[in-house]
Amino acid sequence: MSASDDQADVEQVLAGNVDAFENIVRRWQSPLINLAYRFCRDRGRAEDLAQEAFLRAYRALGQWRKDAAFSTWLFALATNLYRSELRRLPAGIVSIDDVSEPRDSRMEGGVLEVEDRDRTIRRAVFTLPTKYREALDLFYFHEMDVPAAAQSLGLPEGTVKARLFRGRELLRGKLKENV
Amino acid sequence: MKDDELDRILSQEQDLVPSSGFVRNVMDAVRREASSPAPIPFPWTRALPGLVLCVLALAAMCVAAFLGSGTQRLPETPGPSIWSAIWTGLSSDLAGLLRAANVGGLGWIVLALLLTFASVTLSLRLIGRRT
Numbered sequence: 001m002s003a004s005d006d007q008a009d010v011e012q013v014l015a016g017n018v019d020a021f022e023n024i025v026r027r028w029q030s031p032l033i034n035l036a037y038r039f040c041r042d043r044g045r046a047e048d049l050a051q052e053a054f055l056r057a058y059r060a061l062g063q064w065r066k067d068a069a070f071s072t073w074l075f076a077l078a079t080n081l082y083r084s085e086l087r088r089l090p091a092g093i094v095s096i097d098d099v100s101e102p103r104d105s106r107m108e109g110g111v112l113e114v115e116d117r118d119r120t121i122r123r124a125v126f127t128l129p130t131k132y133r134e135a136l137d138l139f140y141f142h143e144m145d146v147p148a149a150a151q152s153l154g155l156p157e158g159t160v161k162a163r164l165f166r167g168r169e170l171l172r173g174k175l176k177e178n179v
Numbered sequence: 180m181k182d183d184e185l186d187r188i189l190s191q192e193q194d195l196v197p198s199s200g201f202v203r204n205v206m207d208a209v210r211r212e213a214s215s216p217a218p219i220p221f222p223w224t225r226a227l228p229g230l231v232l233c234v235l236a237l238a239a240m241c242v243a244a245f246l247g248s249g250t251q252r253l254p255e256t257p258g259p260s261i262w263s264a265i266w267t268g269l270s271s272d273l274a275g276l277l278r279a280a281n282v283g284g285l286g287w288i289v290l291a292l293l294l295t296f297a298s299v300t301l302s303l304r305l306i307g308r309r310t
Contacts, residue, residue: 018213025205029197037195047201054205055212118188125189140189172180 006070013061025054028071032078038137039082041126049085053078072151075142079152083134124174125167132167135160225305229298 005027012020032053036046057077064073125136134153139160142148150160 018210019206021209022202022206025202025209029201029205030194033197033201034192034195038192043195046195047198050197051201051205051208055208058209058212118191121185121188122192136189140186140192144186144190168182168185171185175180 003069003071007066010061010064010070013058021054021058024057028054028074031071032074035075035078035137035141036082038141039086039134041123049082050078052085053081056081068151072148075148075152076154079134079138080154083130087130121171121175124171127174128167128170132163132170135163136167136171139164222305 006024009020009023013024029050032050033046036049036053037043040046040049053074057074060077064070125133128136135149138149138152139146142152146157146160146164150157153160
């Protein structure tokens with residue numbers, strides 16, 4: 001994925017070549033769907049949200065100022081959409097009991113037990129209050145890059161760091177009780 | 180559980196592979212969007228004089244109400260109410276009816292009717308120019 005490819009495609013779309021937008025969709029479909037999945041944990045809904053994000057990106061393409069990378073602009077737009085859509089239509093309140101999977105005695109001490117625990121921890125993030133969950137989701141989506149997460153969320157880096165700290169604390173508290 | 184371990188676990192999210200028809204669906208939606216006519220922008224330049232007039236009228240009304248409330252009125256005997264005046268007017272002749280209307284503020288009624296007529300005519304003309 002190169003920034004010049006994005007810029008060239010955006011310029012073509014703005015010049016009237018709608019088909020050039022397909023290159024942008026092919027390049028960014030996977031990250032946008034995976035980002036949406038972190039927010040809603042529902043594959044079908046993640047694709048719907050990503051489709052809506054691409055449509056909004058197409059409408060707002062002229063507003064991309066080239067001082068920031070196209071990906072930064074696209075992720076900020078998508079994050080904004082996902083957050084507002086999930087506030088409007090929440091994915092459902094989930095308790096830690098719902099996300100914990102049944103333990104199998106045959107797994108004790110084995111690799112499967114570790115995988116089970118890891119999966120439970122990942123799903124437990126979904127039970128956190130929205131603002132901490134969003135910070136954690138974006139932080140790990142951006143491969144632990146705080147500035148990138150802050151840009152996507154449109155928040156100062158300090159706020160994101162504070163939310164990450166508090167989110168991790170809450171997560172540990174939940175895991176102590178349940179795992 | 181330490182931060183490092185938590186980071187390791189939460190970083191290992193399994194990647195979803197987009198479904199095969201995803202790009203086609205998005206591009207269909209984009210082409211539909213591209214072929215639909217652009218939304219008509221709100222005609223601010225045309226609406227601005229009207230909005231300014233409304234604001235000025237509102238300000239004038241506020242000033243008039245403020246000045247009106249400041250003046251002391253002497254208690255006076257109640258005059259003929261609008262209903263009694265209308266009744267009188269209806270029972271006598273047209274002049275009586277006009278007098279009755281004047282009690283209720285004929286000038287204001289005429290002004291309101293004229294303004295309504297002007298706004299309807301203006302909007303009809305604007306629509307006529309567009310079509």
